Amino acid sequence: MDNAQPMNGAESLVKTLLANGVDTCFANPGTSEMHFVAALDRIPGMRCVLGLFEGVVTGAADGYARMAGKPAATLLHCGPGLANGLANLHNARRAQTPVVNLIGDQATYHRPLDAPLTADTEGWARPVSVWTRTATQAASVGADASAAVQAACAAPGGVASLILPSDVCWDAGGVVAAPLSALAVPRVSPDAVQQAARVLRSGQPTLIVLAGSALREAPLADAHRIAAATGARLISPMSNARVARGRGRLAVDRVPYSGDAARDKLAGIRNVILVGAPAPVTFFAYPGKSPRPYPEDAAVHVLARPEQDLAEALARLADAVGARQAQLPAAAIPAPVEPARGAVTSEAVARTLTALLPEQAIVVEESVSFGRAFYPGTVHAAPHDWLQLTGGAIGAGLPLALGAAVAAPGRRVVALQADGSAMYTLQSLWTMAREQLDVTVVLLANRKYAILLGELAGVGASPGKTALDMLDIGNPDLDWVKLASGMGVEGAQATDMERFADLFRMANARKGPFVIELVI
């Protein structure tokens, strides 16, 4: 303890988080969190970012950690406040993002009285969490916090949910806990490496699926060497937490969202080697179609599970197949590209992004149906990080952009955001204005749930009037310039690519957020 004052549980919690390097808290507090909020007044060092809805808070914590490489804390209010944040915690779980998920709750002795707001907080937290604990007394809440940080950061990373009864926070007797040492990342077995090497040497068409930390620079280079030496193909899942890409960087393709396209792409594959990835699976099942995008007779091998040391496994595999000295593919030298002109298409937007994306931008993509050309079409854009919706729970994009901007001041965040999905967490715009975050939101306004029209066809149904009404969000049209302005964010509309390029240049050059409503 760094002072002689008696300390309550909340103060020990804040000090323990700071001692663990957790210095950012995305919060939507309520009554049961008032002592935590009061402790923040007394203890300097924690940056608090307010969200007006919990889905904003949890998604921002995800985006923050993807860029900061360390967890933020959330602060949520009771079971229902947690519930509002669950969808983006689900996405964080799929992204393997470390999050210290703090949930204030009824006092220990109040919970049995079943007051109106009492709910099954632990039960709701557990499915998205690698670690869930309800604190029981002020004296141990500091230790609980250090355990939560350790659990969140254990490879590959996850949500650690710590539930804080209000009396645990207000009672005296808090003790600041020292950080716990990081848990060791287990190495893969020699057998796993040898098995993968045998498969690669067999000469059969082989696919290596790279996920999570295997997509970082060094392991990705090893994977490319292995591919160059053995003829294996590299791929990443359709959704990834963070990929460093752009001009001069090694690229890796993704499994397409469409099962048909994926099966075409992976036809003839005889072996699949997994490096921190699950075996690829289509997002949904469709009548009469395989749920696997690779051939049914392909053999699946696990080089490394997500919680193992992926980089070390790839380095050993490169040695085992004699690929250490293999030549990396030369980075293509792209011709300079001019921004697109004329009509708004997915390819045109990708071209303008390639021409105008700021160096070291952070691209957050939740573009759903319209954005299919964005990823392949921006491979030669200026070097950038690409963050995606990972768990399919829409409404992640704007909060991810918010959190990434908090984590990486000085870098421009570009959010490529579908309109239907944006409506889930549009409150994010208010926090962007409040914190004056450098985010350019490209709001892709097609005024329908366009992806569902494709899905309706995919399950063999043709839409009638009721179905079309349910998939049309254009009656009335959403006006994103007004919605943004109502939350303090300036915006403007573009209906052609010339205007889009002008707005995109201008938005990226200014301080603070800007919304471009791109009518598509």
Added chain:
Amino acid sequence: MDNAQPMNGAESLVKTLLANGVDTCFANPGTSEMHFVAALDRIPGMRCVLGLFEGVVTGAADGYARMAGKPAATLLHCGPGLANGLANLHNARRAQTPVVNLIGDQATYHRPLDAPLTADTEGWARPVSVWTRTATQAASVGADASAAVQAACAAPGGVASLILPSDVCWDAGGVVAAPLSALAVPRVSPDAVQQAARVLRSGQPTLIVLAGSALREAPLADAHRIAAATGARLISPMSNARVARGRGRLAVDRVPYSGDAARDKLAGIRNVILVGAPAPVTFFAYPGKSPRPYPEDAAVHVLARPEQDLAEALARLADAVGARQAQLPAAAIPAPVEPARGAVTSEAVARTLTALLPEQAIVVEESVSFGRAFYPGTVHAAPHDWLQLTGGAIGAGLPLALGAAVAAPGRRVVALQADGSAMYTLQSLWTMAREQLDVTVVLLANRKYAILLGELAGVGASPGKTALDMLDIGNPDLDWVKLASGMGVEGAQATDMERFADLFRMANARKGPFVIELVI
């Protein structure tokens, strides 16, 4: 089956719901629900109302059933879609509202493959549900639907969650199920009536707590007769699903939100008789204060549990204490009231509501801190129904208003809505515009989480800069006229009571929704 075509599971589900009288569906569908959506095209009779966020959908289903007296269906997309709707399902659970909560999910054979959107749908549903089932085959999904309706409608009412794997919907072999007969409502035991009668005859100060269906006209009249004959006091919980009140109607007071105010009000009570209500408890615990608003030495007696026949129990109790012929309190004849003028206060708004509330209006109140004068101050307004946030999970008001308006065309809905809470489910405004619902939204804009400033004091903390920042939502100001306009709803701002009265008159006289941003 009413035609010779083979029927898939989704079609049998829709037809079974219609056979059960469930003819309204609040929906936010995704891929796994496409066969249900396609079935709606082929089968007439189901009104589908689209929400752009699941919290809108579930809260609307709550508001609908409170007014319609029968459940609506929801349609949600997988575990994360359910998660987004949980907070308002929590409120529906506390309101004892029947809801047929339909959640589409991964195909039965796809779920084990753990595709990105796969989550613990059942685990999340169960804490808010009286009944949870995952359908397993097309042939029985009709029967599942009838069981869900029966469970939702069993007294006192609750959420029945039916999870629908996509293959169960698209497989052939669906069978329409007949409605199941309503479950009998158990009567209270003679002992319970005699015990309550003994307490009432003792002459000790006694409080009768009336909740749920005990607040309907006939049982409330019996309760007033019992009070007149025995000197007992009547009260209802601080939050109630629906209360019929206004000029000429019997009134019943509520337990105040503030524990101190509640303890003052209930000082001296020696017996508490519960009629469909839990024993009163403060919303939260506070250091050193009792969690009960009644004296600690009061004895608590249960006349009727929520699932029992409350009206019948009160009638028998009235007989047992000889109150059948007791005189009901005369309805006060209030002097006509003019709308308030000048500065905006809680009392002034109550006065204007008393003067101008349309006959048979439906008032939906989520006014949080500012609205403390609204309920006591509108006892002489034109006859109306008053719907409240029941579970403390903010963001219920706008969806409740939406659902109530769908259930009760021809009646004006007046939503008294705090700004911070409105932000949780502001997407409701879009559906109000789309469906042209007759809702007057009075948006109480204080631009702070005002209630939390009181709560901070209540837990003994004084706010510093960080705490004030966290409770201030006025940087930047939300502009509700722009936000509404961005979703197709007209609005205007009032900063004094004269302008408010003008706007309130105008809004109530027109068709469709209108937002009045009342700066407070």
